[in-house]
Amino acid sequence: MDSLVHERVHSNLATLKLDTVESILDSYLESALSEGKSAIEILDYLMVQEINARKASIIEYRLMLSGISARKNLDDFDFTFQPSIDQNVIRDLRSLRFIHNCENVVLLGPAGVGKTHIAIGLTVDAINGGFSAYFTTANAMIEKLKMASNRDRLDRCLAGYARYNLLVVDEIGYLPLDRKAANLFFQVVSQRYEKNPTVFTSNKAFGDWGEILSDSVLASAVLDRILHHGTVVNIKGESYRLKKRRMSPQQSSAGGQGKV
Ligand code: ADP
């Protein structure tokens, strides 16, 4: 190839930010030409590589900003340890149909049964599936909203939480929310209602949410919206954290989950 043309192609690829094509062009062209590939096949291959690399870097970027503390995966979840979880329900959630259909998910159960693990796993699945997703604890979210409210930036902060294709709110109920906090929580729920789905986890039964939110009327309004379109996974079992400390882990009675 004419070296001037060769240089210009590389320089133009760099200007167009087609970094992957730029990096593989020379070696790929050599092998493709020797294999007798047509110009359209070569162009097609190079474009596919560029698009795949961009998708991978968007996924990596979203994972980095997703708020997850560890990259837990649902492939690593031991369902035999937690028989109250219906694997078909989890399989269906992993298909991400709930995101397409804008259905919420509520994971309920005592400490250590894997609520956070499953919630992180769904965040990772959603991002790998091309969605934007953000994982937060209820308290971290409320703190951010309170701070934004004090700085007259509440609307912008709420819009930020409303925007994600999937929001995951972990640990509802570990600490009770005061009236202002409960109201902020309600605003997040209502802004996402029927627009974008949310995954919630809690160690408290729905009957206790009035106490968590310091207001039973507000709790009804919140639950009404969350449960209108949603799946509840009620996990009843042993704490996985205590598993290794026990000689023979006993698995307790079956729980239940399904559409509501
Ligand atoms: P929870 O949020 O319900 O309190 P976590 O999801 O934080 O529980 O689980 C506690 C720890 O045990 C985490 O490190 C999690 O990855 C692990 N864990 C829980 N359940 C399982 C399971 N069934 N298979 C594999 N790891 C599990």
Ligand code: MG
């Ligand atoms: Mg947890």
